[in-house]
Amino acid sequence: MEIHRSELEVRLTDRRRQILREVISSYVRNVHPVSSSLISRSVQASSATIRNELAALEEMGFLMQPHTSGGRIPTDLAYRFLVEELLSDLSATLDDRGRVADVYSQLSTETETLLEGTLDLLTEMTGYVAWVSLPRPNNLEIRSLNFVEAGDQEILAVLVTANGVMQSRRINVPLATSSLNLARLSETLTNYLRHRSIIEVDYAEMHRIFLETVNLPEGLFQAVSQFIDSMSFSGERVIFSNALRLVVQPEFASSENLNSVVSVLQDRERFIRNLRSRLNSRSVQTIIGRENSDPDLHQVSLVLSRYEVPQAGEGTLGVIGPTRLFYERTLPWIKLIGESIAHALEDSGAGPQAWRTDERH
Incomplete structure (x- = not known):
């Protein structure tokens, strides 16, 4: 049964909050499951009471027990509780x-x-893998999207902001391009997209337009959607510190766990996509x-x-x-550090033209 956060907060008594903080603190330092006997050294309560409270915190989703006879460790929900405080x-x-x-x-x-x-500085202070995303305008507005024949079964999509x-992409189609009404498609999509920023594109609405434009293969919609979406990453640069810093963390002793994270860091667009899917209005x-x-x-x-530089746009920095x-x-x-880099870049008069296009992984 799903328990809403408001209900969890009501059920988190002062003692449970104290115990939860102790479990988190101990596990962060030692990376070992935390026993009730360890908690009893800092919480004034009987062993039986502490065991009951730990069981309640586990039932609420804040703790988990990796082994039946062992101690408990925090869950993602426990860390979220800590961060919100x-x-x-x-x-x-x-x-x-x-x-x-x-x-x-x-x-x-x-x-x-x-x-x-x-x-x-980020790497040295935290000890974690760090990244900096260069500030860039986040409101690239579309002027037009046009399609022209590029071969018997190939069209050229051209998007202009x-x-x-201007960006273009060749798209293969499973039928003769002469049978497609590319002029109508260009006009219809341009009318929809004009004056919208790339991040404002409603792909469900665009799909409806495709369905209303006769004789268009479904795969063409997917290809065009991916092309437009990729424009939101065009020119966005992210630099990382060495991902091998994760090796010192016990969680990444397994090469499988390490390789999973590294695979994302090596794919700039994939990393940015994950980042954007969770960004909110908070500065941190x-x-x-x-x-x-x-x-x-x-x-x-x-x-x-998130940090902002006048005339250059918004960027992000952080650690993993x-x-x-x-x-x-x-x-x-x-x-x-976010406040400091924003002030430093503003004082330097840096703008988008200052960024190099290479990446340092």
Whole structure:
């Protein structure tokens, strides 16, 4: 039976909250299931009461027991509980503020130096894999989408944005292109897409338009949808620190777990797609375990900050670590560094033309 979060909060008594925090804290530090006897050292209650409370927390979905006779470990829901409490105050310490300020004061104003310095700072402070996404406009507006014959069973799709960016893609079709009314399709889709930003495209509505345009194969809709969607990633650059930093985490001793995460980091579009599927309006946010839309990231958490640079757009930065990462320290650090890189890039006068197109994995 599904239990809503509001109901869970009512059932989380002060003692259960204390016990849950102790379990999370112990597991984050030691990576071992937490026993009732260990909890009894810091919680004033009988052993029987603690065992009952642990069982209740497990029944509510906050804890799980890997082995019947062993202790318990936190679930993604437990980490979400912790993060929601932490979000009320993400103030960094004076020492951390001074440390970050010192780093940026020593970096040159060159864009590449600022980005690589930010990546190194994130990695050094947290110990996790870090990334920086370059700021870019998130409102690319479409001017037109046209289709022309490119062969007996091939068409050329050409999409133009309002700022003059043009992208094209060859699409194979399972019938003679001469039988397709490409002029009508171009006009119909352009009328729908014009003045919409790429991220505003409603693919269900676009599918309806396809169905109303006679003699069009279903595969053509899929190909055109993928083409338009890919434009939202065009020119977006993400740089990562070395993914092998995950190797030191016990969760990734298995090459299978490690390879799953690395496969996503090596595919820029796949990583960005997962990120965008969970972004919200918060300046600092987390994507914990199975909250990731990509199954290969279910073993990790992402802590990220959105930052904005005038005239350049919005970017993200963050870290990737095991779901049991040290949220108490990491969230304030991410917020602080996000604010710092935004100010540094603004002061440097950096704009979109400053970004190189290569990637550092």
